[in-house]
Amino acid sequence: METERRWDVGEMVVVHALNDLVGEVTKRSLNGDGVYDYMVDYEDGACEWCEASDLREANELDFWGLTRSRSCY
Numbered sequence: 001m002e003t004e005r006r007w008d009v010g011e012m013v014v015v016h017a018l019n020d021l022v023g024e025v026t027k028r029s030l031n032g033d034g035v036y037d038y039m040v041d042y043e044d045g046a047c048e049w050c051e052a053s054d055l056r057e058a059n060e061l062d063f064w065g066l067t068r069s070r071s072c073y
Helices: none
Strands: 013-015 022-030 036-041 047-051 056-057
Touching: 013 036, 022 047
Parallel strands: none
Antiparallel strands: 013 022, 013 056, 022 036, 036 047
16 A cells, blocks of 8 residues: 655645645644645635645646746746
């Protein structure tokens, strides 16, 4: 059985299963099934709870939107 990645508070992630935007993990909570859920906050003040399977590490090709300006070079 493959173990899901555990995200740390402060990591920048993409919620690829929901909106493909870059956000910051601000909370981690162990749910009743023994699996972590993660609060992802966006610069515009929006936030959402996500499962680890909804997340992946953000990279330079992602739409950082409000979190920082994206270079066209």
